[in-house]
Amino acid sequence: MTVEPPARAPRADARRNRDRLLEAAAQVVAEQGAQASLRDVARRAEVGLGTLYRHFPNREALLEALLGRRFEQLAERAREFERQAEPEQALVDWLREFSAGAAAHQGLPETLMATLHDPASPLHASCTAMREAGAGLLAAAQRAGRIRPDVTGADLFALANAVGWMSGLAPALAERREHLFALVVDGLRTPGGRAAGEPPSGAGTD
Amino acid sequence: MTVEPPARAPRADARRNRDRLLEAAAQVVAEQGAQASLRDVARRAEVGLGTLYRHFPNREALLEALLGRRFEQLAERAREFERQAEPEQALVDWLREFSAGAAAHQGLPETLMATLHDPASPLHASCTAMREAGAGLLAAAQRAGRIRPDVTGADLFALANAVGWMSGLAPALAERREHLFALVVDGLRTPGGRAAGEPPSGAGTD
DNA sequence: ACCTGAACACCGTTCAAGT
DNA sequence: ACCTGAACACCGTTCAAGT
Secondary structure, X not given: OOOOOOOOXXXXXXXXXXXXXXXXXXXXXXXXXXXXXHHHHHHHXXXXXXXXXXXXXXXXXXXXHHHHHHHHHHHHHHHHHHHHOOHHHHHHHHHHHHHHHHHHOOOXXXXXXXXXXXXXXXXXXXXXXXXXXXXXXXXXXXXXXXXXXOOOHHHHHHHHHHHHHHHOOOHHHHHOHHHHHHHHHHHHEOOOOHHHHOOOOXXXXX | OOOOOOOOOOOHHXXXXXXXXXXXXXXXXXXXXXXXXXXXXXXXXOOOHHHHHHHOOOHHHHHHXXXXXXXXXXXXXXXXXXXXXXXXXXXXXHHHHHHHHHHHOOOHHHHHHHHHOOOOOOOHHHHHHHHHHHHHHXXXXXXXXXXXXXXXXXXXXXXXXXXXXXXXXXXXXXXXXHHHHHHHHHHHXXXXXXXXXOOOOOOOOO
């Protein structure tokens, strides 16, 4: 084991450039998708292209930094829902949020799924934390007898991601996201359960 | 209707080059996905890069030519299933095949969904034909009381495509495609099985 | 008619030169 | 330590020159 040197605080300009780059990247990715030009990102951040590469050695590293934030937010949201709602509702609310996020950024779902299956990824830890938070909601809903016992956490991510990706492709599909989501969630419910009477009422706001 | 000039048969070498290009494109796209290098395609076809562009003015045109074949195959398969199996089974079998095809070629599902929503696309006709063939299977299964009446053809394509896309991302997911597919199809089934007396409430506003 | 490859304007990534 | 932009090897697309 190497003893790390004190890891002195980064220079103020370096820290500032990194923040500007992340900010610019979030904007550009939201506009153009995950395969946006990195030159555009550097330009928007008003920073040399080399500076971008100094902070993020490649596109994947930049996307990872963006995703890392999101994973932490989602893990936190899972804990909130777990406190505030009954098990089935908590799970559905969280999946809806997860799914909507996947729709917002074209190309990010691919990165997410790749990360989830690659233990070497620097994001593996935060991704796993989020996944476990979601799996906790699932387990609770299964204990309550509302969700099929053979559904796994991996299924959950796969389907929520798939619906999110789908609804990000065309505006007409975005409008149907709630409906698609409801169909998928119905597939997760315990067969014959009395949940069939009341469809999940999409709150209407986006 | 414009009267087309005799549309003389293309020169033999042109026809041959076009075939070689399509063949090479199918291989390269299967290996590298829809964003594969067009130079690679031309190289594999042993044809000048300019020749590729003479036959297909851009990447989209090339992908369209590949997709067109597939649409026709799928429409034909729908008619076969309709003859050979009972309504629910026919629908499920067809969806499975559709879904597996989406998984096989990374990036094609996006093109497909875009085509489906763009009447100006040269593929719109064959895409619509396939879509109607699938919608026919859906309608039959709904008449038999097996599939929720509020499910539309658009839902069907969206979900089957989403699952296919998903399972093409990682080998671990490919192994689970059947399972994911089963979960989604369960969401389409009439709640409570065939004995369902009433359609799900809240289906009126679609 | 059709084919070809050089040419153009981009891109991701690297790295020597600056401060 | 950090920043910068020129440089390299690609790419999609166009087009003058060939047969």
